[in-house]
Amino acid sequence: MFKVLDSAVPIACWSCSVGHVESTLFCPHCSKIQPPSGSDFFHVFGLDHLFTIDLEALETEFHRLSRKLHPDRYARAGEIERQWSLADTALLNDAYRTLKDPISRTEYLLKLEGAEIGEEFSGKDRAANGKDPSRVPADLLEEVFDLNMQLEEMRMARKMGEEDPSLTASLTDAKKKFDILMDAVDQDLRRQWQVWDSGDDAVRAVSQKKMVALLDRRRYLNNLVRDVTETLGA
Numbered sequence: 460m461f462k463v464l465d466s467a468v469p470i471a472c473w474s475c476s477v478g479h480v481e482s483t484l485f486c487p488h489c490s491k492i493q494p495p496s497g498s499d500f501f502h503v504f505g506l507d508h509l510f511t512i513d514l515e516a517l518e519t520e521f522h523r524l525s526r527k528l529h530p531d532r533y534a535r536a537g538e539i540e541r542q543w544s545l546a547d548t549a550l551l552n553d554a555y556r557t558l559k560d561p562i563s564r565t566e567y568l569l570k571l572e573g574a575e576i577g578e579e580f581s582g583k584d585r586a587a588n589g590k591d592p593s594r595v596p597a598d599l600l601e602e603v604f605d606l607n608m609q610l611e612e613m614r615m616a617r618k619m620g621e622e623d624p625s626l627t628a629s630l631t632d633a634k635k636k637f638d639i640l641m642d643a644v645d646q647d648l649r650r651q652w653q654v655w656d657s658g659d660d661a662v663r664a665v666s667q668k669k670m671v672a673l674l675d676r677r678r679y680l681n682n683l684v685r686d687v688t689e690t691l692g693a
């Protein structure tokens with residue numbers, strides 16, 4: 460888990476030697492490009508660690524920084540500055556791609572805050588206390604059981620070269636239902652963003668747990684939708 464640079468310690472600019480506390484792509488004093496640092500994606504854009512962000516402002520800032528890092532601007536610069544401009548561009552692109560997508564932004568910030576999320580943790584202690592996210596959410600047990608039977612039937616029918624319109628219709632309905640459930644998860648996530656963004660440490664700890672659970676549920680639903688789409692499209 461990487462930590463944000465201690466912002467109380469000033470970093471001296473390589474060019475003008477003025478110390479600045481924010482680790483940014485450009486020196487706030489002389490505007491010279493800075494070497495790529497361990498700065499996190501939020502700090503690349505000068506943003507605080509919050510889930511809710513202004514996407515238009517993010518895009519504007521992305522284009523502004525991209526222009527400032529453009530290779531043409533470094534054609535006559537030294538070799539090291541040229542290399543920094545390439546490395547900073549890669550960092551900027553990663554940061555933009557991650558922050559503009561609501562789900563990857565949520566996962567990224569939760570990880571920065573120390574949460575364990577994603578498939579890599581699904582087998583760990585959560586399996587032991589009965590919350591293994593790879594297991595079917597309780598409210599979906601029956602549905603998933605039916606769905607798996609229908610998916611199997613569909614694959615068999617396909618193998619035999621048969622079409623079953625009623626099966627296709629019922630799988631299409633199932634997909635619609637899972638899409639709606641996923642929308643509900645996304646709305647719940649957005650509500651938690653607000654709770655977390657405006658909350659104190661205690662509120663944030665509770666909200667963080669809820670978001671991790673919502674992301675597990677979302678991943679599960681997403682896999683279901685993918686299975687149905689693949690089977691229908693085969």
Ligand SMILES: [Zn+2]
Nearest residue numbers: 472475486489
């Ligand atoms: Zn400087």
